[in-house]
Amino acid sequence: MDAFISYRRDTGSELASNIRTHLCSKGLDVFFDKDKIGNEDFTIRIKEEISKAPNFIMILTKGYFTKKSDHDRVREEIEYAVEQSKNFILIYKAGYQLRDDTNWDDEDDYIKKFETYNRHKWDTMSISDEEVLIDKIIRQMKGEDGLPFKKRKTTKNNSYYSEHGMDEADFLWIKTDHTVCRGIDWNILERAITQESIFKDRNDLNLLVYKAYDIETYAKKYALNPKRALSLGKRINPGEIYGVTYRGLLDEADRIFQKGHFIADEFATENYIDAVKKLMSDNQIEGFDIIDLTLILKDMPEPEKTLRELAKLLNPDGGIIYIRELDDDYIDGYPDEAKLIPKLKEILELDDGAGYRHLGKKVYTYLIRAGADKVYISDEILSTANHKTAFQLAMCHNYFSYLLPEMKALSEDNEKNRANSKYDKYVEAYSWLLNNYDDVESLFCSPDFYFRAGYVAGYGVFEPDDELF
DSSP: OOEEEEOOHHHHHHHHHHHHHHHHHTTOOEEEOOSOOOHHHIIIIIHHHHHHOSEEEEEEOTTSSOOOSTTOHHHHHHHHHHHTTOEEEEEEETTOOGGGSSOGGGSOHHHHGGGGSOEEEEOSOOHHHHHHHHHHHHHHOBOTTSSBGGGOOBOSSOHHHHHTTOBHHHHHHHHHHHHTTHHHHHHHHHHHHHHOGGGTTOOSEEEEEEEESOHHHHHHHTOSSTTTSTTHHHHEEEEEEEEEEOGGGHHHHHHHSOTTSEEEOOOOGGGTTHHHHHHHHHHTOOOBSEEEEESOGGGOSSHHHHHHHHHTTBOTTOEEEEEEEEBGGGOEEESOTTOHHHHHHHHHTTSTTGGGGBOGGGHHHHHHHTTOSEEEEOOOOOBOTTOOHHHHHHHHHHHHTTHHHHHHHHHSSSHHHHTSTTHHHHHHHHHHHHHHHHHHHHHHHSTTOEEEOOEEEEEEEEOOOTTTO
16 A cells, blocks of 8 residues: 545545546555445544555645544544654645634644645646646655655566666556556567567667657657666667657657657648658658557558558668557456446447547558568457556556546537437436446456456568568
8 A cells, every 4th residue: 555545525535536546547556535434444444544555645625624523534534644653745726725724723733733744736737737746746655664765675576677677666667557558568569679580680779659649658658768668778779769740749759859850740641651751851761660550540541551651661671560559349347247348338439430449450451461571469468467456447547537528528418419419328428427437446446356458469570572662
């Protein structure tokens, strides 16, 4: 257990849930009391959870410090955490005024000391801003050994990582990324680099990220720190990573990667390849060793033709095209007596572009028809097997959390929505999600629940060929 979240149900539940989701997505194990606990259970359960967690996170919203009864739950949590000498982290919602929360002059000494604590302000912000604040909060957290996360000793839990000199923060980072698929990408690309004959004795490999939709994601995926990127960092030259991205992301790409190595394009159907050719010309690139096409087949009007054109831009000595695509046909979860997973799959299909969620099974065919001499499709399954609750919950949010805001927008009562033939289904789906999403989260948090994600990933090897190149 990494942290215990303390909050007022009437004013702080939403913020507490949001912060818990962020922390869980980072791989942390966080206790968040969503269900009511009777008086008899409080001492047994809550104090036990506080004892296990080195960090006590206080969600400061209206009335948090106000003593509402002789047996005020929040006060009892705070008092016990003080007795246990926990590491306190205070987060306050925009508009919260500490001085207005209670009569501090009459307060007990153990409460008064919180007036002097540093506090993190949580305001209405973008996802990236939230991530920055969450990172600050994590840096303030401590482990069971009392040391800050960033100062822990090299982990002994996994010999492979410890041999590479990784501390627990790096180890945690890598495990979390497995949850959001980068681990599978790493494993498959490492296989290609180390086992395919075209890469024998070739170092300083270059790489093209085609249609980079999130610059920070690719920075982590091909981490500029070789220690984090494992053997990829030893073979792929960070100074030789190129990409095509959206115009609005170009400044970020220039900041994170080498300036001029990314080019902006609006991805019009008639000039898919033109931007890549310009990038090659500007940087005097003869060809790419690796082309990464993660989750973009859906945007290709003619996937086979586009893949064949991209293959012509590979290194004359040969290269690979890596593809990972969704395929919801492979989604499964059990035990699931309430049949929540089948219902979620139905809602996924309501997306007007849902066809792209079944492209995974076509990866092999597309690569063969594009001229690949050999195709490798990974049998590695992205699942919750052998992961802690935090990772299972992260998988849940990674896959399904976007459905609530999407169905809410599509089910709003307006002329445009009502004209959609699926409007009634959107309304029903949104109602179902409102009533059942908590049950979905609880299902993923169950220790005996297994979830298999719907992804297909692999690569095509394009060997030197005079006709192709």
